[in-house]
Amino acid sequence: MARVFCGLSGGVDSALAAALLVEAGHDVTAVYMRNWSRDLPGFKCPWARELADAERVAVTLGIDLEVWDCEAEYKATVVDYLVDAYAHGYTPNPDVMCNQTVKFGTFLERALAAGADFVATGHYGRVERGEGGRVRLLRALDEHKDQTYFLWRVSEDALARTLLPVGEIRDKAEVRRMCAERGLGVENKPDSDGICFVGPVGIRAFLLDSLERRAGDVVEWETGRVLGRHDGAFLFTVGQRRGLDLGGGPARYVVDTDVEKNVVYVTADHDSPALFMREIALDDTCWISGEAPESGRYLVRTRHTGELCEAELDGCVLRFGEPVRRVAPGQSAVLYDGVRCLGGGIVQK
Template identity: 75%
Template sequence: MGEKVFLGLSGGVDSALSAALLVEQGYDVTAVYMRNWSRDLPGYRCPWADDLADAERVAVTLGIGLEVWDCEEEYQRTVVDYLVDAYAHGLTPNPDVMCNQTVKFGTFADRAFARGADLIATGHYARVYQDPATGATQLLRAVDEHKDQTYFLWRVGEEAFSRTLFPVGEVRDKAEVRRMCAERGLGVESKPDSDGICFVGPVGIRTFLLDTLERRAGDIVEWETGRVLGHHDGAFLFTVGQRKGLDLGGGPARYVVSTDTEKNVVYVTANPACPGLWCTQLDLSDVHWIAGEPPLDGTYLVRTRHTGELREARVEVLDGGRARVSFPEPVRTVAPGQSAVIYGGLVCLGGGIVEPDPVAYNR
């Protein structure tokens, strides 16, 4: 009762309900709107001012203070620049993972604790649990498995989670979150979920990249034969497994097997069983373990995309911040640059960045 909490209030449904629940539980809540991006893009007006207005209305309804913190420099440097650089080198980045590490549980957390916060809170669908025997803090998947966001939190450390609250992590589902918002008169219960990369908006990643990186005409090549099938505006525009946007005219559906941004070539196949689209092993780099120490080698659950299936796999910890994930049966190849997140039951243990599959890239 009375502990001081700084809450990230985005103007969305989840953070609005989080604020209401914290007030009802007796916390001293200060809401913070993090202005991470305010620049309009071609064909897209950034809605940050609308989101701020929604956050202000929620704060007034709940009788709590709202501050606006400018995080644009950190967001540009650690999220946007990272995304552009990854695509330029043929990787498929995950900006939400980086934003959580560097902005929400980096800049925001640091400023909040410097201001005297006892705790911070966000609207993430996740849970924290403190083991009474060891005192260790664990990150647990949310009650709502479909909305669970621990996949995006694997780069955050235990110390931050030990001082974090996730109020909606125990709520049954998003429909219940909306109903609870409506009951409290917060006025955002009908607001649509944010989707995709927040600063790109509905214009799409292709438009953003072509506005940011140099357009380079190149060939679309059949993976099996080396035959040129068509042309593209830049290999950086494509990701492994992609089917739409190849613009190859009629004929069978084709899938991107790999990209070579140095030679500016995109390799595709019409064969869904193509070995370049499947793998039994993922090598991970830049591995981070939430508890600080790696787990023992063994069988764990692994997720390779948000809301993707949790699959059993053997995880082997390697030297140099690396790990190897081995599946008992072939799985769809994961785009290099994406995250593979590792779980022990409900507990999110950590994860790593997927390296290129040598089968797909052996051209």
């Protein structure tokens, strides 16, 4: 029996993770991480409601629940990171940083200091333990829900102290059924979607609440013709189609943004060469084992649940055999050797 501190968010996946740990005979303490409690214009932060759900699950399971205030770390390493990245023309992935710095950073460190042997979460992934204490991060059995794309910056040392119970379950329907069987009361909650602290107000409203509005031109990529105006180039990302507000006519796609000149470039050609690429330059790479993989061919995912594509890794450059859709700078490119997640890097401009 191990002493396990389980992150309990009030959602379906973490509730089942806690239940499975209790059933396995572990000494489980639930922890609700209060990462964000600020209301935004038109959006009341749901943290209190989520905490109430977590409390009900803990009572049902007969385990203690502690509330840990992680807001300072979350703001400094996730929220501020997101705002700064958008201000510089990147489209960041805050979940990746949250996992590295908060859930498998602050949470793990505090749990170990409190006497935990392991921490656990409701992430869809698998930790394989081998000889000599070495561990590998594997994709979840449910490929559609797999979250290793968001875990590529978590170190091997942190994973060695991590349990991921729901990664062994084949689909979300089964997770919900198992929650219902145990009377946890959260089985019908919808999946979380988008950036947790932004909520239904959307990233545009959040950024305009954080950054100064700057009017600029929307320009046709092929001709340089001004098609309309926008409130800030930082609000747009490569490949975006909605929210351009260009009136009637064909659908247009964002090809590029220039935050210094405050210009957004678009095209009406869905198959424009400007929307495709054959290589990606990576920065701020992070490898789970601590060692960069050898040059060679690997599977690469550039979007959560996106297609796994084969690419050649040469140093910090990924080369694809065929043109693939452009990936917004600031997003993650994650490498796999079969089902094993190796790590990845941040896509550069």
